[in-house]
Amino acid sequence: MLEPLALFQRWTELSGAAWAGALAARCHALIHDSEERFTRALDLHKLAEQPYEQARTHLAYGEWLRRRRRKAEARPHLRHAQEAFERLGGRPWADRAAAELSAAGEAALTRRRAAPAPG
Template sequence: MLEDSEAHYRAALGLFAEHGGRFDQARTQLLYGEWLRRRRRRGEARTELAAALAGFTRLGASTWEARAMSELTALGERPMLDRVADDPLKDLTPQEVQVVRLAAAGLSNKEIGAQLFLSPRTIGHHLYRAYPKLGVTRRIELVQLGLG
């Protein structure tokens, strides 16, 4: 019986991959991932659930996306959504946003400080606090994020 279930999930995924139906494919990946998780096949479940989450995110199916996230969370994952990347500045203070935008535009700490009436050392501190929030380690990465 269990082998039959798995064969049916795999057959359905093959059909959707071949003939389209992105929502149905994501939903089947979710169901298959749930089934795998309940059988303690964590690695396989993680793969299917992450694919389902990505599919629902692309489609904007927030209810299904939440269900996939809760399944991943049950596996001990902390899924990050692509939506978080839409606004990389949301976790920054207003002062950090100003400093980061000017740094991404190519200004030095001294130039930014002169423009904002702050010391270059304060500018450095703001960048030091902002980099981990943005997931960057260098100034050039600010430009790559599209902040310049």
């Protein structure tokens, strides 16, 4: 029996679906610690309208870059992820991106509405 990623990779190749290729590339990037796979995933995301999955790839790549002390390169990916998750209503993911952005040396966006002032 094929391992799950190998099976998904095979299905992706047969289907030719860009969104599936992006997910497979992200999985390979995480498993094999591969920057080339992250950039391949981001290229494939441009061919398919999957904003949630694209944001997850930006977040994973931004985290990967930050952990390699490449903070300046990580920030645009983390910013993209936070903004996308905010738009999509993915609060836990937006919070995670904000924490990573802060760790990369940038104040994260805060879109939460403040409580109205008593008055």
